[in-house]
Amino acid sequence: MKILVAEDDLLMLKMLEFRLKKDGHEIIVTNDGREAVGKLAEFQPDLVITDIMMPYLSGLEVVSAVKKMYPTGTPVIILSGMGQENVVLEAFQLGADDYITKPFSPNELSVRVRRFDASVVK
Amino acid sequence: MIRLQSQEIALVSIVIIMLGILFYMLLYMYFKTRHDGKHDKWRVITDELIHGAVFYDGEDDTAPMPSTETVNRLIGNEHFRALLTDAIVSAKKNMAGIASDNLKNLYIKLKLEKYALGSLKSRHWHVKAKAIQELTVMEIDEFVAQLYPFTNNKNELVRMEAQSALVQFNGFEGLRFLDIVTYPISDWQQIKLLQQLSQVPPVNIDLDAWLKSENSSVVVFALKLARNYHRFELHDEIFPCLDHEDSRVRLEAINFLSEIATDETSDQFISRFLGEEFKHQLAMIHAMQKIASEKDILFLLDLLNDENNEMKLSAARALAKMGHRGMSCLQEHVQSAGYPLNEMLLQIKGELAA
Numbered sequence: 001m002k003i004l005v006a007e008d009d010l011l012m013l014k015m016l017e018f019r020l021k022k023d024g025h026e027i028i029v030t031n032d033g034r035e036a037v038g039k040l041a042e043f044q045p046d047l048v049i050t051d052i053m054m055p056y057l058s059g060l061e062v063v064s065a066v067k068k069m070y071p072t073g074t075p076v077i078i079l080s081g082m083g084q085e086n087v088v089l090e091a092f093q094l095g096a097d098d099y100i101t102k103p104f105s106p107n108e109l110s111v112r113v114r115r116f117d118a119s120v121v122k
Numbered sequence: 123m124i125r126l127q128s129q130e131i132a133l134v135s136i137v138i139i140m141l142g143i144l145f146y147m148l149l150y151m152y153f154k155t156r157h158d159g160k161h162d163k164w165r166v167i168t169d170e171l172i173h174g175a176v177f178y179d180g181e182d183d184t185a186p187m188p189s190t191e192t193v194n195r196l197i198g199n200e201h202f203r204a205l206l207t208d209a210i211v212s213a214k215k216n217m218a219g220i221a222s223d224n225l226k227n228l229y230i231k232l233k234l235e236k237y238a239l240g241s242l243k244s245r246h247w248h249v250k251a252k253a254i255q256e257l258t259v260m261e262i263d264e265f266v267a268q269l270y271p272f273t274n275n276k277n278e279l280v281r282m283e284a285q286s287a288l289v290q291f292n293g294f295e296g297l298r299f300l301d302i303v304t305y306p307i308s309d310w311q312q313i314k315l316l317q318q319l320s321q322v323p324p325v326n327i328d329l330d331a332w333l334k335s336e337n338s339s340v341v342v343f344a345l346k347l348a349r350n351y352h353r354f355e356l357h358d359e360i361f362p363c364l365d366h367e368d369s370r371v372r373l374e375a376i377n378f379l380s381e382i383a384t385d386e387t388s389d390q391f392i393s394r395f396l397g398e399e400f401k402h403q404l405a406m407i408h409a410m411q412k413i414a415s416e417k418d419i420l421f422l423l424d425l426l427n428d429e430n431n432e433m434k435l436s437a438a439r440a441l442a443k444m445g446h447r448g449m450s451c452l453q454e455h456v457q458s459a460g461y462p463l464n465e466m467l468l469q470i471k472g473e474l475a476a
Binding site (some may be wrong): 011012014061102103104106107108 | 217
């Protein structure tokens with residue numbers, strides 16, 4: 001599965017990349033929202049994982065852009081911090097498909113990503 | 123002749139200054155490049171170490187627990203240690219489960235807690251606060267007793283970190299710092315502590331001593347705890363707080379009593395009403411919208427003549443919400459009083475119908 005990961009914490013980004021590559025996915029990473037939106041058309045991901053707080057464009061704006069560009073496909077998983085429930089709700093209203101709250105375990109990430117992988121296989 | 127010499131001196135001076143600046147810039151660039159290069163190398167080492175720890179699951183040979191040999195050699199370097207510690211703490215904040223446990227094990231294996239404990243003795247408040255936060259994030263709870271004295275530190279940020287650490291490690295038991303704290307606990311810190319406590323199972327702790335504390339902020343916090351955890355049995359013990367010298371305590375007591383009112387509560391409010399400041403009077407009448415009964419009708423009708431429209435509206439709401447008797451008394455009064463009470467009545471009827 002082709003996954004676009006947007007996260008401004010570089011260490012976190014590397015860990016996400018490492019884990020998802022280990023799970024056999026093709027990964028493209030970016031550490032700001034504007035670049036993430038820019039890469040959507042070029043990379044055509046099967047899944048987008050985005051943090052909420054990012055420079056230039058927020059995760060919510062990334063969700064909007066994904067849903068505008070791919071209205072019927074490309075699910076989005078939001079990475080949110082504790083206490084960001086309102087933002088997560090807003091993301092769902094914009095079309096986000098799932099969310100993971102930090103702190104999270106890498107295994108949880110794999111399982112959640114696999115759910116969307118299965119839907120692609122179907 | 124003399125003029126020419128001055129020009130020469132000025133020229134030579136400018137050249138010397140420019141050469142000086144150039145030399146300084148070259149030197150700066152040299153050290154910066156060297157520093158950046160070293161920093162990048164260190165970053166690779168710390169990232170690899172953290173990756174290894176995060177993805178180590180004890181079974182998978184492809185992701186073995188990282189060796190710390192190289193790092194042990196560098197750990198004595200203060201700058202490297204700061205970089206590594208920040209990276210581990212940052213990763214720990216984002217990770218849960220086995221990954222989080224592995225990061226804690228890595229932190230302990232590198233004996234980084236020893237340096238954090240050393241920082242607690244620093245003269246600088248920010249170093250202390252950072253060390254407390256670090257030990258809290260890394261869940262190094264065996265040193266929690268050492269953090270206890272910091273809960274009443276003269277520096278607010280050190281205090282806040284230590285208080286949060288105690289609650290993080292010990293839940294409600296960690297609140298024992300309220301016995302000794304003499305400095306005020308800010309509203310923000312109170313919210314933070316309540317948020318931390320909401321993550322642990324509630325325990326029926328003894329609030330009596332804190333309700334009588336000489337530190338007003340401790341009394342306010344105890345009232346918030348009583349309110350949040352529905353400590354109805356404390357009803358009578360809260361009444362003295364209505365006469366507290368600190369207005370924040372009185373306001374919090376009004377708010378608390380409005381939640382657990384008995385027949386006696388509105389009498390307690392009415393007897394203190396005239397001596398209170400406007401904000402508290404309004405809070406009392408606002409509370410009476412929930413707790414007033416027919417015996418309070420005369421008092422509330424009198425408030426309909428108050429000069430302040432907010433007070434009028436609040437008293438009218440209290441009458442209307444009381445039931446049939448309160449509403450008919452209100453309507454009777456409005457007929458003779460006219461504007462603005464007639465408009466307020468329409469609004470209240472609309473609210474009740476909604």
